Amino acid sequence: MAGVKKRFVIPEEIRVEVEEKGGFERIIKELPRDEIRMVAKVMNTLSDPQRVKILYALKRQRMCVCMLRKVIGSSYSRCSYHLSKLKKGGLVHSERLGNYFIYSLTPFGKSIVKHFKKYRPEVRT
Amino acid sequence: MAGVKKRFVIPEEIRVEVEEKGGFERIIKELPRDEIRMVAKVMNTLSDPQRVKILYALKRQRMCVCMLRKVIGSSYSRCSYHLSKLKKGGLVHSERLGNYFIYSLTPFGKSIVKHFKKYRPEVRT
DNA sequence: CAAGTATTTAAAAAATTTTTGAAATATTTA
DNA sequence: TAAATATTTCAAAAATTTTTTAAATACTTG
Incomplete structure (x- = not known):
């Protein structure tokens, strides 16, 4: 049916490791967004x-x-x-x-x- | 006339500094070409x-x-x-x-x- | 083995970056 | 002030990278 979000499945072996770190959502949320942007900018400036x-x-x-x-x-x-x-x-x-x-x-x-x-x-x- | 290479002039103040380092040609020759290529490659990979x-x-x-x-x-x-x-x-x-x-x-x-x-x-x- | 899932690959389209060549600026020198 | 020099800017062309979509792979499960 339209609009049904297919739930994605993390392989068992990995899910254990992820849970130990507080879950997938948390890992994502804690990524340093500003730092990532800055790093990419410098890298981009020097990509030539x-x-x-x-x-x-x-x-x-x-x-x-x-x-x-x-x-x-x-x-x-x-x-x-x-x-x-x-x-x-x-x-x-x-x-x-x-x-x-x-x-x-x-x-x-x-x-x-x-x-x-x-x-x-x-x-x- | 065709084929005449215009000699380029380094400003006095800078030329003094350059001579102390063995001349412009030498500075160029001593640039680490391989390292430069590698750095640019990594930077390029991470430019996004x-x-x-x-x-x-x-x-x-x-x-x-x-x-x-x-x-x-x-x-x-x-x-x-x-x-x-x-x-x-x-x-x-x-x-x-x-x-x-x-x-x-x-x-x-x-x-x-x-x-x-x-x-x-x-x-x- | 058929069907489902996760992922890659390929080709075309879209977007971005780089190169080029000509014209514009600013400064110095004659 | 005119001519020369060093550099930037701009717009068009060329090249490269990224995105998209569809099809291909490979593994797993029923």
Whole structure:
């Protein structure tokens, strides 16, 4: 009949474990929604190798856009697009120096770059 | 004239810093290409809030697909799509239990989830 | 073995992201 | 002030990712 919700069944072996933790609904309710959103946002900002490369380069040395575009091998506008994403994500910031814009890591950007090594599968423990 | 490469100019203030580090070319050459590729890959796998949510849920409790799809509120096939991405990224693995597939974090997956808190801007130091 | 359940796969459609190329800005220099 | 330089912005095109729907698998149970 229409509108009948089919009850879903958790396999026995798993249900035991779930009950020990206060039930499925509770596990769901206790997920840290804000943290999840933030993590996904940062991950998304860095989901492109060129943007990650920019971050690595800036970790070593602040640079103007004409340098950064050499680093990733791209046009100005492409580089600018990536930089604006990184900026919107709060990872880099820029200041004008004459005709140039000098980009560098924000404290937040630095704190993240610091943990990059965690993302090498070699680290599997 | 055609084919003339325009030499790019690094602003004075920056060039001093760059020379101290052995020059621009060297900075570029020493970027850890493999690490950059790996970082971007992991970030890319987790660039979606639903996938991050799955990881958080699995950190707490191994689950079958019918549970995970409730967690993220989606259809089977959508959930399956995300799971296959996570699997391809080496973050989760699955084992059959009768009619069910039970998903859980790989050691690599666990090692990464462990560092999620780093990705909250509140952590800015 | 037929029917039911859980899940995956495949293909097409929809949505999002990235790239490109041209034009707009702002600053410096002649 | 005109010309040159560095960079951004915008809109269209191209590429990629995600969603949807339907069909295919594989296991379990009657």
